[in-house]
Amino acid sequence: MKKITLILFLLFVSLGFSQTVVINELDSDTTFEGNNIDNHEFVELLSETPNFSLDGYVLVFFNGSNSGNDSSYYTIDLDGYTTDVNGLFLIGNNSVSPIPNLIIPSNLIQNGADAVAIYLGDDTDFPEGTMATQTNLVDALVYDTSDADDVALMALLGVSTQYNEGSGNNTNSIQRFDDGLGNANSITYTSTTPTPRALNDGSGMVLNGVLISVVDAYFNEGDSFDVTFTTEQAVDSDLILDFTLNNEGFNTSDFTGNTQVTIPTGQNTITSTITLVDDTMDEGDEEFKVVLQTVPNNYVRLNNNIERRVVDNDFVVAAYGTPLNPTFGIVSSTQPDGYYNSIDGLSGAALEQALQDIIAEEGVVRAQTYSDIIDILEEADQNPENSNQVWLVYTEQGRAKLDYQTTSNNVGTWNREHTFPRSLAGYNSIDLDDFRDGKNTFWNTTADSLRHGNSDGHALRAADGPENSTRNNQHYGQYNGPTATAGSFKGDVARSVLYMQIRYNGLSVENGFPDVSGQMGDLATLLDWHRNDPPDDFEMNRNNVIYEWQINRNPFIDNPDLVEYIWGNQMGNVWNNPLSVDQFTAETIKVYPNPVKDKLYISGNKQQYNVSVFSAEGRVVLTQKVDNNSYLDLELASGLYMVTIETNGESITKKIVIE
Template sequence: MKKITLLFIVLISAIGYSQSVVINELDSDTPGIDDQEFIELLSSTPNFSLDGYVLVLFNGSASGGDSSYFALDLDGYTTDVNGLLLIGSTTVSPFPQLIIPANLIQNGADAVALYLGDDIDFPEGTLATQTNLVDAMVYDTSDADDTGLMALLGVTEQYNEGSGNNTNSIQRFDDGLGNPNSITYVATTPTPRALNDGSGILLNGVLTSVTQSQVDEGSVFDITFTTEQNVDSDLTIDFTLSNGGFDTSDFTGNTSVVIPTGQNTIVTTITLIDDVLDEGDEVLKIVIANLPTVYIALNNNLEVRVVDNDFVVASFGTPLNPTYGIVASTQPSDYYNTLDGLSGSALEQALQDIVAEEGVVRAQTYSDIIDILEAADQNPANSNQVWLVYTEQGRAKLDYQTTSNNTGTWNREHTFPRSLAGYNSIDLDDFRDGKDVYWNTTADSLRHGNSDGHALRAADGPENSSRGNQHYGQYNGPTGTAGSFKGDVARSVLYMQIRYNGLSVESGYPSVTGQMGDLDVLLDWHRNDPPDDFEMNRNNVVYEWQVNRNPFIDQPDLVEYIWGNQIGNVWSQPLSVASFTTETIKIYPNPATDKLFVSGKQQLYNLSIFSSEGRKVLSQPVVNNSYVDLKLASGLYMVVIESEDKRITKKIIIE
């Protein structure tokens, strides 16, 4: 009986060390932004079909619970002439046969396992198992052994790639003797798409390069293809440039080239067509079709940005060069009517009833915010860019951050930080499903604050990180900037208190979840940076998606009645002559001290100021976008502005 048992164990051991496919090499951690990670599989025979296999990544951390976080179906993929399949991101060289996102593979202690099955057999959170297991590797980057994960996968050793930001990979070596001791794993210099022992067929690498990574419409640029070794017969390279909206109508030039026998390079010139359409900046992608068996692409999917010179310049200015009165509010005529005659908490409640009305107001996903910001924060000086809130500059819409590297990118900035508010994303936030797909929302739907377009802005990636979750006042923007964002973010944060139950704006720098400061700073920012056309335009854009508005852009005086020097006073909408409201005359700042600015569409206005008792205290003409000097006592005044038989009346506070 003992002999039979021993024979069975030997047979099982032999089977275990002669799998058709094994995990040959793993690089889970690379220096810098960690985008050179890869997994390499090895089949016992070349050109082996991987149909019926699935690769699964397991998270060995305490929060991961030794469960799956990614499953990759290998149906349709085949190993190469050396029996290898390289899996990695587009930044890995040689170029992988199977592409996965950069920085996907976790550092450890974790595991990668190969199974017979499909990706649907391993939904996220599936506990590691030996059922249908073909091969597994438990690994780390100088971490403690995960004995639980090892036991679940039936392995007895965990392999260390090296400490963080190492330059190693874990490689499998087989001495061919066919016993358990034949297989060893070593952390050493990576050898992607090559056998670890240096054997096999040497593949000739093809490198693609361009003279410029960014070109304008109407320009020309060269694409060069270079092989590592001179070719021993003519090598034809076919490639495409199409990507998204960029297609064959956007360029001329050869997309099939030949490297002659005995040479190693060929150049082709591409001419970009200068049309008259504003298509936005585009990215062409140089994609090489299948190469002959003995060749390998060292890189592929090389991108070149095509800058559209037909961008649109808006009729209004950027926040750095603000204009007023050009962009009219798209609010319904009766949008704020229910506020008249109210004060205090009744005014706040009536305002919330408008901006959080269930069945009317819509909540969008956090991914939809990207589309919202591309429209709401569009740079007035260049329609192919967004305007960055703190750094006060334009940036290409194409430069939205998609990896862990935020340099030169823009991303979504919460003016009321998530960690202070207590909201976050859910899985459904990952879908950009458009304005016509939305959630019902109420004043109690605090989670929807995570994706409220009124409280998110396009921001420079590194500057967003610098701001972190600081209160305003602690954070005042980059040194040397004009502060054109201050009134905008103040009104954004104040809106959040009204829109969502559980949020409030407080004096100082509170540490209670749901509270944000500093109220005194934000009031000062609001008063000294009144709403301009850029802000009114973004209010209109967000309204299209959410069917609610930021009332402090439409009616900035409301701020004083809720937080400022008019608390307790009864609110009534500014008086105006109907024919004059379309012009949207702006007077600012309010409250004022020694100067009052006037901005609108006309070149000249007649301005009169009346005391609260109705006595005229000042009357004079004022040129558009200029100011009048105020030498008046503190108090409430009425300002009447007239031009071409039209008149509007506004309230101001003089401090």
């Protein structure tokens, strides 16, 4: 019996120190830019023999945190891949140099206490949340960044040591060393300076690195630029390099120039000049990607996938203005005939319920995914001055649509801002929110579908990344926007938040800064913002765009006076839809602010208007000609008045309140 046990033990030792593939190096927490973003993470595998096929192997990452429960969070099937002439195979971020054989997203590898393991098997054997196991295990490394040992994870993987890479934001990697003696002490691990695509002991073939350089980050259509390839050492025979520039919509029709170059024997650099085609089509800004194709075995690509921006000079300028320079009456509401008829003659709770019945009607109104919101905002918040940009709420500026935030680094990016914050409302994303499945794929939704507030286009805006973080979940009134801005967003966000109370059961807008789930403030601030920043053409256009996606509208953009009948100085009074004659409906006249103290502005798409003001008894108290986008001076007593605006034989009448 003892003899059999000894044989099994020796067999186990032999297998333990002769794996065909091992984890040779791990860098889970490296940051060189000082932004706490792990752009240089990698895992390096080593095969016992060079140019070894990795078919049949799978690499699995395990989460050792309490929430991770020592189970898998990411899996890579290695079928189709092969180690290099030194037996190495590198998996990492695009910023790692030399460029990895297989690219993974930044910030993917968790810092620890966690583990990475090689198995014989397939990625389907390890769906997300699979508990760590020794079944079919080839090699495993349990590691941390100055964290406590995860004893349970080590036991699951059958290892006795957890290796420390170093404290947070370190510049080390964990490297495997083998003294070749084949005993239990032969294998050691050390935290030291990273050596991706090189054997840890400095042995092996030294590969000649090829570096790609493109100097500028932005180019305009019609520009020419150089793509330069440089080797670390002069080449000993002509080196032919093939590269591509294609990336999504950018293709060979967008440029001219050679995409094959040759570095002559004895030299180490070559340049290709590329000229961008200046066409007349508005394709939007694009990005090309310099991708160097396969290089000979004795060379290695130091970098690759170099992206640069091409700015399209054929962008469209809209007929209407930005919120910073607003226009009125150019964009008409696309509401269907009779859309608001059911609210006529109602007041109080009945008015609110009738509005909700319209904008939350089951079987009509649609809910989109949170990822669809990116497409919605690119259209709804498009910068009127440049169709290749979105207009940013709060910071009042345009930003390229291509600069949508895709990593944890939000500087210079835009993202999705909830005007009614998630944490205050109590809604969040689900897995299906990750899909951008388009306008014609949607969820059924009702007034009770509060979760759909997470992706309601009327309550989300394109926002500057850092400014969105600054706002966080503050109530309006606590947050008043960046300093030195004009506040052109204030009425927009007020109407957005007020819409949410009517659209979803469980949400309300309150005075002050409540800390009750579902409540948001400050109502008094939002009413003031609404009155002093009336809906403009930009806001009407986004209302129309969102209607195409969700089949509902924000009624406070179409009928801003409704705000007063629900929350303001007309609260409790009966609502009647504004009067107008049929032939005058093509022009939308804006009369603001309302209520008004002294100056009443008139805006539309005619040059001049004849304005008459009537008292509540029907007596004319003021008549005056007013130029478009100008104002009427009011020196009248407080109260309710009717204003008739005439031009070219057509007229419209609106109610105003003078404070």
